[in-house]
Every structure is written in C-alpha cells, then in structure tokens.
Amino acid sequence: MNDITYVGKLTMKYSISLHAHESWEFVYCTGGSGAFGFDGETLAYREGDVVIIPPMVPHTNGSEDGFQNIHINMVSPSLCFIAPLVISDDPNHFLLDAFNGAYFQFYSDRKEAAALLSLYGDLISCYLAAYRTGVTLTPVVAQIENNIIANYADSSYELDAYMRSLPFSYDYLRKLFQKEMGVTPHRYLVDKRLKMAAELLVTDDSAGARTIMDIAFLCGFRDSLYFSKMFKKRYGVAPRNYPNSGRVNTVPVPDAESPRIRLL
Numbered sequence: 669m670n671d672i673t674y675v676g677k678l679t680m681k682y683s684i685s686l687h688a689h690e691s692w693e694f695v696y697c698t699g700g701s702g703a704f705g706f707d708g709e710t711l712a713y714r715e716g717d718v719v720i721i722p723p724m725v726p727h728t729n730g731s732e733d734g735f736q737n738i739h740i741n742m743v744s745p746s747l748c749f750i751a752p753l754v755i756s757d758d759p760n761h762f763l764l765d766a767f768n769g770a771y772f773q774f775y776s777d778r779k780e781a782a783a784l785l786s787l788y789g790d791l792i793s794c795y796l797a798a799y800r801t802g803v804t805l806t807p808v809v810a811q812i813e814n815n816i817i818a819n820y821a822d823s824s825y826e827l828d829a830y831m832r833s834l835p836f837s838y839d840y841l842r843k844l845f846q847k848e849m850g851v852t853p854h855r856y857l858v859d860k861r862l863k864m865a866a867e868l869l870v871t872d873d874s875a876g877a878r879t880i881m882d883i884a885f886l887c888g889f890r891d892s893l894y895f896s897k898m899f900k901k902r903y904g905v906a907p908r909n910y911p912n913s914g915r916v917n918t919v920p921v922p923d924a925e926s927p928r929i930r931l932l
Contacts, residue, residue, distance in 0.1 A: 669790075
C-alpha cells in the first residue's frame with residue numbers, strides 16, 4: 669500500500685505529450701500554472717495544487733507561461749478516488765514538505781531511505797484523503813450524497829425519482845454532482861453498493877453460505893447478474909472468488925467508462 673515507485677522533478681516545462689502510467693501519478697505544482705488534458709477535457713491547476721491521475725488514464729500537460737512540479741508514481745494508494753482531480757495544499761505547505769521529503773529519500777543512499785520513502789507514501793496518501801474531505805459541497809449535492817448513503821442498501825431505492833423530486837433540473841443536478849464529486853450520482857450509488865458487497869464477502873462469517881443473489885440483494889442490487897458483472901468490472905474477479913483472490917483492499921480495476929475529470 670502507498671508504495672512509491674518513482675519521484676521526479678521538473679524545473680521548467682511548457683508541455684508534456686499524451687501518455688499514461690500503469691501506476692497512480694501525483695503531480696505537485698511547485699511553480700507556474702497549467703492544465704492537464706483528458707480525452708478533450710481539461711483540469712486546470714496552479715502553484716500549490718496536487719493533480720491526482722489514476723492508472724492508465726491518458727493525459728497531457730501544458731502551459732503558456734510554463735510550470736514546475738514534483739511528480740510521484742505510487743502503487744495501491746489508500747485513496748477512494750476513481751477519476752482525475754485536483755487538491756490544494758494547505759497554507760502550511762505540509763504536502764509540499766512531504767513531496768520534497770519523498771524526492772530526497774528516493775535519491776538518497778542512506779540505508780533508511782526505503783523505510784522513510786514508504787512512510788512518505790503513507791503520509792502523502794493521508795494528507796490527500798484528509799484535504800479531499802475538507803472540500804465544501806453545494807447544499808443540493810450534499811443532500812443527494814446524504815440520501816444515497818442513507819438508502820443505497822435498499823434495493824427498492826429509486827435515485828432517479830428522488831432527484832426528480834428536487835426543485836432543480838435533473839440534468840443540472842447530474843452535472844453538478846459529477847463536477848463536485850468526480851462521478852455521476854448513479855456511479856456513486858453503484859460504488860457504494862459494490863464496496864459494501866466487497867466488505868461483506870470478506871468480513872461476514874455467513875457470507876460463504878449466501879448465494880450471489882443474497883449478496884446482491886443485501887447490497888441494494890435487484891439483478892444478481894448485473895451485480896456480478898459490475899463487481900468483476902470494478903474488482904477484477906467474480907464476487908465468489910473475491911475473498912481468496914489476493915485483491916482484497918487493492919485498487920479496483922480502472923473503468924474506461926468512469927468520469928475523467930474532477931473540478932474544484
């Protein structure tokens with residue numbers, strides 16, 4: 669978890685061509701500003717921002733005035749993000765200190781360097797998770813999120829009906845939720861249900877005696893075939909094989925249909 673595999677630094681650059689990484693990438697802008705491009709969409713950043721890019725997401729990076737950064741590649745970070753997003757450092761620049769520390773230890777010859785680098789990976793992941801939770805949502809997005817959390821395990825829950833009951837356009841709410849949360853309301857709902865299923869398969873002593881239909885229903889799915897398809901798409905294995913698959917608590921398989929952009 670949180671294993672740093674590479675740390676690099678750019679002193680001044682104006683463009684980075686289209687590419688992708690097998691691991692997660694965290695880019696701290698240490699100077700200037702710019703924008704990452706994802707499949708025709710952009711994610712702007714400035715000095716003090718960290719851009720988070722999931723595995724295998726093609727992206728470019730460009731700026732008219734130039735940018736500087738420290739970039740880190742990490743395997744299996746303990747984060748719940750599934751789409752690119754930007755998170756700002758706090759006024760004390762604790763994240764910058766952590767990125768600088770990771771850079772130093774990655775190139776250090778000290779015998780403790782590997783252990784210290786691992787600690788920096790944990791620290792950076794914790795900071796990013798903590799700073800993400802500090803993002804303020806608009807009231808209606810927070811209301812939708814709370815409603816999903818309160819009802820996602822109920823297979824009779826109708827998210828569309830709830831959203832259409834609100835005094836806003838359905839399309840407006842969907843786009844606003846995706847902008848602030850990084851995923852559509854329906855994807856957020858499915859992710860909650862799949863996470864519950866994964867935890868149930870591992871922690872529930874009676875899960876082995878349950879059928880796939882039982883697990884699906886307990887987690888809010890009406891169709892066990894759809895549940896199995898979505899579970900395998902996210903975790904890379906069928907639900908029944910998940911507890912012994914070695915994929916428990918690992919990063920889910922990237923979804924090509926996932927939203928690409930997270931704007932703050």
